[in-house]
Amino acid sequence: MRQFTEEQVLFRAAYRRFIEQEIAPHLETWREAGIVDRSAFRKAGERGFLMIWPDEQFGGMGENDFRYEQIIIEELARARCNEFYAPLHSRLVGPYLQNFGNDEQRKRFLPKCASGETILAIAMTEPGAGSDLAGMKSVSRDMGDHYLLNGSKTYISNGINADVIVVAAKLDGAESPYALNLLLVERGMDGFERGRNLKKMGQPAQDTAELFFNDVKVPKENLLGEPGKGFYYLMEGLAEERLMGAVGSAANARHAFDLTRDFVMSRQVMGEALSQKQNTQFRMAEMDAEIDMLQVYVDHCVQLHNDGRLTPNIGAKAKMLGTEIAWKMMDLGVQLHGGAGYMQEYPICRMFSDERINRILAGSSEIMRYIIGRDIFSDNYVSLLD
Known part of the structure; x- marks a missing residue:
């Protein structure tokens, strides 16, 4: 319960x-x-x-x-x-x-x-740098009473609507590639421009934009935290961001399961409901069990987070499992809907295209595996049961 x-x-x-x-x-x-x-x-x-x-x-x-x-x-x-x-x-x-x-x-x-x-947004991803923050090209130069910000960002959610954007940029002159500033860029600042509202595979109502910064003067009072510490601030926030992704994926998977269950119970194939076919029952049985197990793990991670014990590794596990299981359910849902699953009038069709991004955003499944694997082979590895 x-x-x-x-x-x-x-x-x-x-x-x-x-x-x-x-x-x-x-x-x-x-x-x-x-x-x-x-x-x-x-x-x-x-x-x-x-x-x-x-x-x-x-x-x-x-x-x-x-x-x-x-x-x-x-x-x-x-x-x-x-x-x-x-x-x-x-x-x-x-x-x-x-x-x-x-x-x-x-x-x-x-x-x-x-x-x-x-309305808020955060801008990390660049055309040539996604999960690799060290590859970031945007730069902020200390000009005394302000920072001069130059660079561009892409795939920024809430990018058109946003009034205040947390922008990550390298600190000019710093030796470490991880020396980043987090700057609060506000609507109307000179040199700040928005590009296209990008057309996407799914989630068409979500405004996703390109952002451009050309000699934007960002006042020192708009610096978050200490200069050059932005990378560490971002790392602190990523575990929760990935937990949010896991929560959403578990909920999406269960909803897709319920839609598919209703459909196969009413769909007639060769004189009987599709739900009476052994293949349907076996495949749905597997998904029901996987989604239940996912939900239990996600709820456990929420409790860990409330207790201040959610680690980046645990967050990565939740995000990877959540998004992969949800995608598996979307694919099965479309398959069991047959031709109807390919039609936008059926909710499973839109859910399929909307869900696809979740295995990429907030760190792709491949990056999640890298984080988990790195932890497994470290000297500090501790399993959930230890």
């Missing part, structure tokens, strides 16, 4: 109503437009659903239990509204302000982030 408090059960019910009333009815329009309307963030903020963890003085609930974010991610998956990237804004980017910002930065940015007036 999954462990949620009474308050969290009530929160889930309220958030489900919000998604059903304010997000789901508009999603097809946003897909056609290629972007979620900014009003969605404001409406979530007005109801206290956008950022749960900030103190009340900043507009939050002061509740840092990750299970609240787990509920939000699961409910977005249930309603097939994953393109509303509120979790990226709220729990992936927002904590950088809390954990590495100073009091002035928190007071300046967090209240409007919690209300939905300010």
Whole structure:
């Protein structure tokens, strides 16, 4: 039995109503437009659903239990509204302000982030550098009272909507390739331009953009934390980011399973329901067991995170397993739907194309295996059972 408090059960019910009333009815329009309307963030903020963890003085609930974010991610998956990237804004980017910002930065940015007036994004990936942050070309030069930022970023989620973007850039003149600054670049800064709203395989309503920085003067008060320490700040945030991916993938897998189960029970093949065929039963039995096991592990990782014990290695395991199992379920779902699975009028078709990115973003499955394998063969290796 999954462990949620009474308050969290009530929160889930309220958030489900919000998604059903304010997000789901508009999603097809946003897909056609290629972007979620900014009003969605404001409406979530007005109801206290956008950022749960900030103190009340900043507009939050002061509740840092990750299970609240787990509920939000699961409910977005249930309603097939994953393109509303509120979790990226709220729990992936927002904590950088809390954990590495100073009091002035928190007071300046967090209240409007919690209300939905300010939308957040984070920019790490570059055309020639994805998971390899050491290969980053963007550079920030210390000019005394400001940093001069030059470079470009790509595949940035919330890239069109974002008002404040955490931009990672190398510190000019530093010896280490890992000496990075995290700079808060704000909408309207001279030299900051947005490129295309990129056309993607899936998630059409999620605005994904190219960003360009040409001699952008970023005030020193917009530096997060200490100069050159950005790489270590990013590493601290990646374990949670990967856990978020695992939570979403587990929820997506279960929803795809339920859709497929309903379909095969009603679909007639050779005089009987497709669900009566041994192949269908065996394949679905395997997926049911795998998804259940995944959910148990994800819930365990959420508890570890709440206890402050989620490591990068554990986060990598959860992300790799979650996204691979979800992709396996999407593929099976389309296959068992037959020709219908290839038609966009059936939800499994869109879920298939939407899910594909999750084995890439926040570190590809190959990078996750590299992280896990490196840990296995280190002197500090400890298994979950030790």
